[in-house]
Amino acid sequence: MGVFFNKIDKEQLKPGDHIYSWRQAYLYAHHGIYIGDGKxxxxxxxxxxxIGTGTILDRVIFSSSPSHSSDNPCPRCGDQTRLGGVVCSCLDCFLWGGKLYLFEYAVNPAVFIAKARGGTCTLAASDPQEVVLHRASYLLENGFGVYDLFKNNCEDFAIYCKTGLLVFTSISVGRSGQLTSFVAATTAILSSPLRFLTTSFPGLTAVGCGMYCISRLVSDIGVRRDVTKVPVENLVKRLVAPCPGVVSEASTETDKKEVISNASTEIVMVSEASTETDKKEVISKASTKIVKTD
Incomplete structure (x- = not known):
């Protein structure tokens, strides 16, 4: 594997590896946990x-779905075109015709910054193989909440399986290095202080690159302080146990399912929050998001 690309051969894979494959001309990478036996x-x-954005983001999301059409299902996986959430696919369906890459853990800051594209590595250390496989299998059976491109996506899932870390803040883009990289780039481009530091184009470029690298580094899951290690069993309990009183007041089954979905993404384990301020923030956000249906 090189500094910029983490390409790996299928024969080199080990159970518990966090792998990914680029989609849409390197616009987006889809992530998963290899469990062995080509799955x-x-x-x-x-x-x-x-997700109803009406933009190219919908096509990006679709590209993470298994590659076979419903008319020509994969002989190993069957028809998974309509499945969402945590799924188990064969390696070929996961790759969708793309190349195979290995996500790196416990890299040093110099290597992290050298890999300018986010979503390829982290400073955080991986847990042992058996723990990673247990989390992935447990979430396959019990789910990982509602898919959200910005706060709960495939990279967030894979990083949680490898580290057990969750982010506790309402302004975060989750654990995803891809989204963090995008936010860092946007911040570097739009930041008004740049014009006060230098007026030359090379100077602006250098300052912008510096801000981009620093923003990525401090946002990495291995550096942040607003993260907590959460056992997968505790995570699932919170996801499947939203506010019962609110659910019972919903007028239709569709409303109830919507309330449950909202709760599973908005309730971020108050009991696991690191400070009283975090707990109050979680409670306040949940109370404004959940709307009772007459």
């Missing part, structure tokens, strides 16, 4: 279940 557990948004 991958990953978190996806099924075809036909778009």
């Amino acid at each position: 991958v557990i990953h978190f996806t948004q099924g075809t036909g279940q778009e």
